[in-house]
Amino acid sequence: MNKTNYNIHSRDALQPREKAFQYGVSVLNDRELLKILIGSGQKGRNVDAISKDLLKLLDFNEEMPEPAELMEIQGMGMARSSLILAALEFSRRHYLSQNTRITHPEAIFRLISHMADRKQEYFFTISLNGAHEHIKTRQISQGLVNRTIVHPREVFADPITDRAAALCLAHNHPSGSLEPSREDRDITKRMMAAGELLGIPILDHIIFSTRGYFSFMEEGILG
Numbered sequence: 674m675n676k677t678n679y680n681i682h683s684r685d686a687l688q689p690r691e692k693a694f695q696y697g698v699s700v701l702n703d704r705e706l707l708k709i710l711i712g713s714g715q716k717g718r719n720v721d722a723i724s725k726d727l728l729k730l731l732d733f734n735e736e737m738p739e740p741a742e743l744m745e746i747q748g749m750g751m752a753r754s755s756l757i758l759a760a761l762e763f764s765r766r767h768y769l770s771q772n773t774r775i776t777h778p779e780a781i782f783r784l785i786s787h788m789a790d791r792k793q794e795y796f797f798t799i800s801l802n803g804a805h806e807h808i809k810t811r812q813i814s815q816g817l818v819n820r821t822i823v824h825p826r827e828v829f830a831d832p833i834t835d836r837a838a839a840l841c842l843a844h845n846h847p848s849g850s851l852e853p854s855r856e857d858r859d860i861t862k863r864m865m866a867a868g869e870l871l872g873i874p875i876l877d878h879i880i881f882s883t884r885g886y887f888s889f890m891e892e893g894i895l896g
Contacts, residue, residue, distance in 0.1 A: 702790050703728055710760060715748050723748040727757070732788075733812050737761060773807040775799070778888035781841050781879045784810055788845055789883045796823050796844040800837035801876070808835050823860050825867035832873055840868060843879040851880055851887040853894075861889055 687695065689705040698706065707724040714720040726746045730738060738761075743754035775781060784807065785797055795815055800808040811831055814822045832840050842864060844857075853861075861878045868875045877890040889895040 703732075703787050707731075707757075710757060711748075711753055718748040737765075775801055775805050775807060775841065775876070778877055778879060778886065778891050781843060781877060781888075782881055782886040785843050785845075785879075786881065786886075789881055791845060792847050794844055794847060797842070798828055798832060799841040799843065800832040800835045801839045801841065802836075803838040805839060805876075808837060823864075825864060828864055829867060829871055829873060833871070837873055839874050839876050840864075841877050841879065842875060843881060846880055846882045849882045849884050851882060851884060853880055853887060853889070858894070861895070865895070 689701055689708050692705065693701055693709065701709075704721075704724045707727050708720050711720050711723055711727070714723060723746065727743070727749070730742060730746065737758070740751075740754050740758060743749050743757060744751065749757075773780065773784070781799060784799060788795055788797075793815055794817055796813045797810055798813055799810050802808055809831070813827050816822065828842070829840070842861065857878070857880060861875070864878075865875045875895070877888055877895065879889075880887040
């Protein structure tokens with residue numbers, strides 16, 4: 674089992690800027706990154722509240738947000754909204770990898786690891802082309818992952834339009850546990866059966882948390 678081990682507790686007392694300089698920006702969670710960009714709060718609204726609202730807007734926004742959307746957040750304003758938009762656009766142009774090839778469960782984990790600290794469960798699909806290159810990551814459900822919410826029609830609808838050749842599944846465990854539940858195993862079997870019928874095989878199902886990840890494929894229990 675390949676898991677990422679985060680030494681979280683030794684960094685808890687540090688502010689985001691201090692943490693970034695001592696450990697690198699890669700150890701920061703999404704809210705901490707946004708807090709650095711925002712800088713400080715304003716009268717009646719601290720930086721934590723602003724970053725929380727901003728993250729809520731950005732988390733599942735598939736398109737670049739509009740300036741007006743950012744400015745609707747109390748405490749953002751034109752200057753901060755412009756800074757966030759500029760940072761997002763610069764990253765898109767220079768650092769976002771295109772056609773990332775998924776050759777190992779860790780590559781799946783890297784795509785969704787920024788969601789590891791969320792307090793609710795989220796279920797994701799990762800569409801791949803015939804070369805196992807990443808096409809799209811989508812959130813399918815929010816809340817308790819069960820067979821009622823995670824239905825094959827929701828899981829496969831968009832990958833079919835993507836002309837996906839294969840699919841990977843992933844969901845987080847807010848508890849931190851990486852052990853698959855009976856429901857997790859059941860959902861995996863159902864999706865594999867549906868994928869076989871549709872010609873879109875399930876390559877893996879990743880359970881992840883701030884402790885790392887669990888791969889059904891890597892552990893030899895896929896299906």
